[in-house]
Amino acid sequence: MKLTQALILNIDTETTGPDRDHDRVVELGGGYQQAGQQVGPLLRALVDPERYIPAGATQVHGIRNEDVEGMPKWPVVAARLKTHLDAHPVLCGYNILGFDSPLINAENARNNIHWRMPRSIDPFVWTYWHDRGAPSRKLGATCERYGVDLPEDRAHTADADAMATGSLLLAMVIEGIIPDDVEHAFAEQQAILKRTDAEYEEYGRFVFPDRDTGEYRLGLGKHCGTPVDEADEGYLKWLLGRPDITPKAKSILMKALGQVEQIGLF
16 A cells, blocks of 8 residues: 555644643644545544643643633543544654654543554654754744645644645655655654664764764754864854763764863773
8 A cells, every 4th residue: 555545644732731741632633635635624623631731832832721611521532533543544643653642642541541542654753864954853844845835824733733744744755755655664664763763872962974974963953964073163062061962972072173082090
């Protein structure tokens, strides 16, 4: 089966905050696509999170506490989602593996709901690998790089973000970034995750090797993607002072600064 022909269910969540283990869903949205076309109506459910929605979260997605008063609680919405998952579409979401699926699984566990999210295609996995040096890998910036429209007035609404992700998936398949064959895509996704995990273990967030040349580049902040040897000296020194820098990244940055790490003998 090919992604360009499969029935794909794109989903996204809006939440009370960024903690996937403890924050709560306030909106679940999505929709179906097939061959690049929307199938059926968009899906959207506001959810009573049974807790206060912080102002910072509202600034991101626009959902206020009064908007979710009287809305269904998670078990009701989870049951609706399960009916869609039981039809076994190809599930897709942007950073769904890193955030949405763990968050939904945590919601289910808190409510003694025993099913867990199935496997999903996550375009963010390929974005993190192939566009590692991009200044931003957020959904809007990634859509722009691949020519996918995400209307500004609809950004951060769960259904619009989900459908933009489906269009992004198709664009990345057409570009040859993501394999069209479904099983091949899942296998490659798993291989990329192993590579990125190993890379993070060695370099942390601060440095990464260029995918083509192996040249070391900075991995975060406004200088993301800049070759280490061309980076601002003050910024490199700031990175060296970070407590979570890995030994490998520290060695690379010190070399770029012309420093040699001293090894104590006694």
